[in-house]
Every structure is written in C-alpha cells, then in structure tokens.
Amino acid sequence: MTPGFQASLLDVADEPAPGGLDAVARRPLSHDAWVDHLPGWFEGADEMFAHLVAEVPWHAERREMYDGVVDVPRLLCQYAAGDPLPHPALESARAALSAHYADELGEPFVTAGLCYYRDGRDSVAWHGDNIGRGRHHDTMVAIVSFGTPRRLTLRPLGGRTEAAYPLGHGDLVVMGGSCQRTWEHAVPKTARPTGPRVSVQFRPRNVF
Numbered sequence: 001m002t003p004g005f006q007a008s009l010l011d012v013a014d015e016p017a018p019g020g021l022d023a024v025a026r027r028p029l030s031h032d033a034w035v036d037h038l039p040g041w042f043e044g045a046d047e048m049f050a051h052l053v054a055e056v057p058w059h060a061e062r063r064e065m066y067d068g069v070v071d072v073p074r075l076l077c078q079y080a081a082g083d084p085l086p087h088p089a090l091e092s093a094r095a096a097l098s099a100h101y102a103d104e105l106g107e108p109f110v111t112a113g114l115c116y117y118r119d120g121r122d123s124v125a126w127h128g129d130n131i132g133r134g135r136h137h138d139t140m141v142a143i144v145s146f147g148t149p150r151r152l153t154l155r156p157l158g159g160r161t162e163a164a165y166p167l168g169h170g171d172l173v174v175m176g177g178s179c180q181r182t183w184e185h186a187v188p189k190t191a192r193p194t195g196p197r198v199s200v201q202f203r204p205r206n207v208f
C-alpha cells in the first residue's frame with residue numbers, strides 16, 4: 001500500500017473500472033458555466049491509485065513567475081493524443097466520457113494530464129484551462145481523482161469562491177460550458193495533515 005494513504009478495506013479486491021454516467025448531477029454556474037459531479041465513479045480506486053503512484057513517470061517542473069523561477073508545487077505527467085495511458089481503465093474512462101458528452105462537446109476527450117499532490121503543500125493556484133480553445137470557446141475538462149480527498153474550489157474570474165467540491169477517491173468532476181474562460185479553479189494548499197492525491201484530467205484537443 002502507498003504510505004500516507006489509508007486504502008478503503010472494501011475496495012482492495014476490485015479491478016479498477018469506471019462506472020456508469022447516468023447519475024452525473026449538473027450544477028449550473030453563472031455565465032453559462034457548469035460543473036457535473038459524480039462521487040465514487042471509479043471502482044477499484046485503491047488499486048488505481050497505487051498503480052499510478054508507482055508506474056507513472058512523474059517529474060517536477062520549474063516555471064518562470066514574476067519573481068523568478070519557482071518549483072511547480074505538484075508532480076506532473078502529460079499524455080498527448082495517441083499516447084498509451086498508464087492504465088487500461090483510464091482508456092475506458094476516457095472513451096466513456098467521450099461517448100457520454102459527444103453531443104454536447106462535439107469532439108472526443110483526447111489528452112490526459114496527470115498531477116500528483118504529495119501532501120497538503122502541493123496545490124494548483126487559481127487559473128482557467130484557457131490556453132488554446134478554452135480561451136474563446138466553450139469546452140470541457142473532466143477530472144477523476146484518486147487518493148486523499150482535496151478541495152477543488154471555483155470562483156467567477158477574480159471573484160470570491162462560490163463553489164467547492166471535495167474531490168474524493170474515485171470521484172468525477174467535469175467543468176463545462178464557459179467555465180474555463182469565465183471562472184477559475186484551484187486546489188488550495190492545506191495546513192492539515194494530508195496524504196497524497198493523484199488527479200487525472202481529460203481534455204479535448206487544443207485545450208490546456
């Protein structure tokens with residue numbers, strides 16, 4: 001078992017697999033943005049979490065900020081369109097999401113961005129995934145979470161936090177409509193003792 005994360009005893013025997021999407025619940029936000037939420041979408045989340053922590057070639061990144069070059073506070077691994085994903089159940093998940101949202105999205109999810117939040121000091125600051133298509137057009141970003149729950153917070157551009165989702169083990173959240181250009185999202189740092197979390201983000205072509 002991965003240190004720092006207490007696997008759920010009921011779940012250890014299950015093969016990782018996404019469940020159905022019928023129970024997804026949509027919350028409309030202002031500016032024609034919305035968030036879909038489905039807690040516990042994945043079965044076998046313990047095994048998937050352990051697999052991703054161990055098998056993904058995680059790397060640290062450094063980025064230029066206003067005040068110099070700083071460490072990105074999480075580990076990363078990006079899978080481009082056509083790259084084999086690190087677990088077959090993630091391929092099934094992406095196909096299931098592409099089928100479920102086909103009419104509304106008009107194109108499939110093709111890339112997968114993986115983030116590894118080692119503890120509560122790892123985070124992602126307020127931003128929209130608005131490089132590329134998300135800057136001017138509606139799009140979707142689907143996130144599946146494994147490991148220790150972390151809060152995904154959302155605010156209208158530059159405003160106050162108006163929505164928060166506890167991204168738990170195996171949970172699905174999909175941000176859609178204008179969400180990437182009219183709202184921002186973040187996974188804030190927390191001072192509480194916090195175990196590791198892996199986030200898998202599926203995006204259509206040309207959304208970053």
Ligand SMILES: O=C(O)CCC(=O)C(=O)O
Pocket residue numbers: 113115124129143152167185186187199200201
């Ligand atoms: O950790 C998450 O689920 C969100 C990550 C995120 O917003 C991003 O990588 O663009």
Ligand SMILES: [Fe+2]
Pocket residue numbers: 127128129185
């Ligand atoms: Fe994001």
